[in-house]
Amino acid sequence: MYRKILVSVIVALTVFNIVCGIVLYKTETDAMICMLPEVKGLCKARILRWRYDPVAKTCHKFVYGGCKGNKNNFKSYDNCMGLCAGK
Secondary structure (H helix, E strand, O other), rough: HHHHHHHHHHHHHHHHHHOOOOOOHHHHHHHHHHHOOOOOOOOOOOEEEEEOOOOOOEEEEEEEEOOOOOOOEOOOOHHHHHHOOOO
């Protein structure tokens, strides 16, 4: 009887740790993206994009060249703020 309960508790805790680990990793990854510096890229296009500024805690416009940037590069203010500021 106690063995079944113990096994159930161990299984439940393992599942909980797996689920929470995935959630924490995603959150950590999002935070890392939002901390990346502005990178205009090497190409010559002039594409208006948004990037998160962790000091100002808001998103700012910048001109993206079209290639070789990083993930702190959003198509809209709402997408930028949604991921980085939770709004």
